[in-house]
Amino acid sequence: MDIKSIAKVTGAATVLLLSGCSGAFSTLDPAGPAAGSVLPLTLAMIIVALAVFVGLIVLCVFAVRRNSKDISDAEVQRLQNRWIIAGGIALPTVAITTLLAFGIPIGHSLLPLPFQEGEVMRVDVKARQWFWRVSYPERKIELTDEIHIPVNTPVDFHITSEDVIHSFWAPRLGGKIDAIPGRTNVVRLEADEVGEYRGLCTEYCGQGHTAMQFKVIAHSAEDFEEWLLQQEDSDKND
């Protein structure tokens, strides 16, 4: 096989892989800072996990193949301490520390902390069997299964439920949060580009669970203002 065909195969594989990663619900195709910051963590963890896995399998094959002559008990004792301390204690400790070094800053960046100046835009979402009721505080806008937000603006979604427990998830924008009766949970999401993003309920909530989907529509700043005015107009006309 010459270099050209290798390149071709690799290219084709990459295209296949990338197209395989996209999709309206794909966490591997992020469209906002929350989902975007988790993706490198995901990939890093997959690589580390696979490396550890392959290492262990190789070690196992090697251990089985070795077919030792009788080792003395003293040697086994040394082997035991070396392997168990290195593999059983040091390996997980190092792996966990590395993961945390990656993970903690990402966790921090996802916290819905108050801004130094001004307010975060807020959208209220109330889950019901089996739809999402969306409202914008201080504006008389009520929507169902559809959320409009401005692009490149952090939005705090205040999520609660009016009946059973649901879970609010727009995978390309960021992580999920449960909708629980009697509580309000906040998740901060932001869209990088104008467009339509799909979301769904991930906590089993009864027979309409599958159909309980919603859309997040990100507008440019001007379009969003216009949309708000439109909505309030139509509200007055009603």
Next chain:
Amino acid sequence: MKTLRAHPLHLFAGPLLWAIWYVVLYSGQALGCETAPPPANAGVWTWLNGLLLLHTLVFAVVLLYLTWLAHRSTPAESGNGRFILKVSTGVYLVATIAVLAIGLQSVIYPPCV
């Protein structure tokens, strides 16, 4: 010189202390946030994180001391007693590590967000 007897209690006293510590840590954090939550943007250095950290350090020191005691008492025993103390040393040590690893999170995250 103080030494430990090879009592089977030592086999699980370490994680038992860990469990008690953990319950106090988790419920302390929850109750603190229920009754007098520090403001969300106060960051890490609040009274609540301070207390949780202190709680962690006290338990870690006690567990570390027990690890050391168990380790030091091992050579005096033989047979079953030696086995108990050797296992206990390891168990105390990992309990210490667990207390520190979990408890030190309280210097990383704000308490109630």
Next chain:
Amino acid sequence: MTEQEALHQRFNKVWRNLPGWGTLAAVNHTSVGRRFMLTGAIFFLIGGLLALLIRMQLALPGQEFLNPDVYSQVFTMHGTVMMFLFAIPILEGAAIYLIPKMIGARDLIFPRLGALGYYCYLFGGIIVISSLLLGMAPSSGWFMYTPLSSTEFSPGPGSDFWLLGITFVEISSVSAGIELVVAILRSRTPGMTLSKMPIFCWYILVTALMIVFGFPPLILASILLELERAAGMPFFDVAAGGDPVLWQHLFWLFGHPEVYIIFLPAAGIVSTILPVFTGRPLVGYRWVVMAVILTGFISFGLWAHHMFTVGIPQLAQAFFSMASMLVAIPTAIQVFAWLATLWAGRVVYSLPMLWVFGFLFVFVLGGLTGVMLAMVPFNWQVHDTHFVVAHLHYVLVGGMLFPLIGGLYYWLPHFSGRMPSERLGRWGFGLVFVGFNATFFLMHLTGLLGMPRRVDTYETGFGWDWLNMLSSVGSFVIAMGVAIIIIDVLLHFRFGRKAGNNPWNADTLEWTTGTPPTMYNFASLPEINSRHPLWDNPELLQSIPAGEHGLTQIEHGRRETFGTDAITGKLKEVMLLPTNSWLPLLVASSLAVVCISLLTRSYLAAVVITIVAAIFLFRWSWENGGHPLAAPLGDKEPVEAPLQSRTLDGSGLWGMVITLLADGALFLALLFGWLYLWAVAPNWTLPDESLVSLPVMAWSGAFLTFATWWYCRAVKQLKAGDDTGLQTRFWVVTAAGAIHLVLLVGVTLVSPLAITELAHDAVLLVMLMFLIFHSSISVIATALQALRVRYGYVSKELPYEPVVLQPLWLFSLATFWCSVASFLLLPIAWGAA
């Protein structure tokens, strides 16, 4: 007839099961363990069929093979059956079958309890499965989250089937747990110190203790939810001051330890098999013991990692995240101990080893994705997607099913005396292994592509189609593999070649009990000085059945085994084990009828049958000690050591203490629920003054304190060898306890508790019922003791039973004052502050 055969005849006469239908009265651990495993295997097939239905529905997008209603029943029952009716019971069955044989005992310590456990499991399982046949199975997920599982959103009897049936099964699990703990600690053959126990026993000891502490929170949660559904007591209803998340805490407080309860025995099988097929003792025995103990504890500190999306503060999530990652340390220690054993030894490739290799491959991968899931930001993305489905199957199938089938092939010659077919067995393994990875490996990707769990269908165009098709094909490959294994096992009974006594050249004592084993396991009980008795002393294979060791008299017709010190394994007493009995079946049947009456909401019948069950139980407790059906005084006393009913520190005391640990865990879970609702529930209200009359409680407590104190004094005197006036003293205790009980019941009846309107009042009622329940048992049992003194079943020569009852009085006393302090006084103090 040789001497050995004659000995066998004599022992068999005492130990065999009754013929014909009488086999239902069997209490012998070999019979009970076999029944557990066979029943578990049948439930596994049912759960597997349900899984195939799920995969058929999801094979193609937009299918309507199952409607959403049926689909929800199917996935709920798949999880429920696999977790509660297959995984735990079958492993307990294996432990019940193996543990006495490994520690050199003739039976488990409480044989009737084992039989009761089996019937509770069987009847509970049948009740749960029947809901499926009636088309009214539970449908809110095996986790039964409130409020979806509450009356408002699940009006049918589905949730009741789950709550009642599973609680019934859990009684069986807890009783097996208690029995195994006491058996391992108190009935090892002389000389077997803690450090010489087979490693499997360490795993089972820790697992059994985890069951004792881990199941009560779920039992409590199930009771609370059933009370909410049946009596309208609003524990999980926000409007009335409850909180649905309380259910999640209690459920996962059980649910996460449960994963390790399933994994540890299976890992124990691996640690047992590996050394046999490498010809080397397990490398790092001490390290593994340490790892097992640590796993047992740490697994109780992870439950909230199932709840990272419910909105717990990040700092608390970080605690649980870290604890979840830390559990990787004990697991890695075990993995490297196994690898080092492989390294040090010479591997024999046989069927059990294939499954061990499969286990290592699959389980390690599942463990690694487990560490990934512990990472909170990542968890927020993939929680409740198919990534988690893939992870949990890698951990549970890899960590439990693979070692279990490895163990099946390893101990098959022990069950039947014949060897399985190597060729069929390899095909079975190959198909299951390939099929499993085909089903679940790329399911990680399905999850990352955003496919949520528990959807009954999906649209095309999200990249999920081919992945689901692959998973479905894989699931049928697994089914083929399982079918081949079943055929192999069935055929081997007929065509397998004879196994001989120790076909794998194993090191542990169970291989000296014969293949298939005798009902009494050991004709003589050997003294053990090694961790690997059959390697260091192979002649045990002949000398044990020849009766060359201890406790060989059988002419008295009693079932006996040695009782030894928990730590040193020094001989302490001869334990008397009950023989065949119908009581377990009678008790379990009446409890099953109670269960069915509750399901059909005929509460009067339930009360009546409960009393019947209680009568059977007290009859059961009657046939002990010096009772003519047990061992009356002067009836050919053993020579090696005293009979345990003549001693003060018998297995009954240990059983009582372990039971009370489980009971205490239940009480703590109730206390947690109380404090949790108080701190967290948004509409929780405390009344201005105590609803329960404090003076009456104080009087009631005073009588209880007196009764307990008087009881302890009586026991102290008895221990000192003085039984004058014992009967009177017990009657005084009974009377004082009865007054306490009357006051307690009275105060419960007159307190103005609005149990259907306020969660606060409902919890108070549960607390009072808990106290009434324990005090009643203490009082009735003491009255029975007084009667037994009168009949001469209890005396200074037979001091065993009053000592057993003492911890129960102390427990009743402690929970009473604890409850008064935390449920009644603390709110007042808080209100005043």
